[in-house]
Amino acid sequence: MRINKYMSLSGHWSRREIDRFIEEGCITVNGSVCVRGQDVSEEDAILVMGMPIPDKPKPVYIALNKPPGIVCTAVRDVRNNLFEYMDYPVRIFPVGRLDKDSQGLLIMTNDGDISNRILRSEKSHEKEYVVTVTKPFGGEFLEKMGAGVAILGTVTNPCKVSRISSDTFRIILTQGLNRQIRRMCKELGFYVTRLERIRIMNINLEGTELGEWRHLTDGEMLTLFEKLYGKTRETTSGK
Known part of the structure; x- marks a missing residue:
């Protein structure tokens, strides 16, 4: 496995941070300075600034009801970034993104594998949204949105x-192109004024007010693991 993927699965660093460590010569593998793209295995002695990789932290699974104006970025210099907003005590990251102007459900975790499985487009995992546009629409608009719209090539x-309602609709996607719903609407002559994600697979915002977050329940995690792995997976949430 590539070094940056292997180390990111530990939950302590992002791949970008690991790439920076490599460029700065801070990582050694079996006593030799690591190079970008190097393959490693569990048998290799990997040191970061002379220290072994810490044990994988306790898994965390959170449902955040993101308010508009919060930016999904790990760059802490960006104003109103997600991580400063949550100020969670361990490193967690969002499963997918919501653009700055959008609101609603973000799953936050330190589990890279579950994140990758949710985001795999070929698995057709559902994501549900409620969308309001600038003017009333007719049945033709709904038909075209449902059939598929030409965007991004x-x-x-x-x-x-x-x-x-006359200007609000519900849409369930199984793919995640960049600003997909906004681009689809614009292509059909409509502009989005409010976009809220209310569900990812079996996880929803029930009981979570705008701007608040909660740990996923054991029941939610059992169902999610069954959908992602075809069976339960032993875990302990970060409650």
């Missing part, structure tokens, strides 16, 4: 779309 996958 491709056509979006068919998806489930239903009306909530």
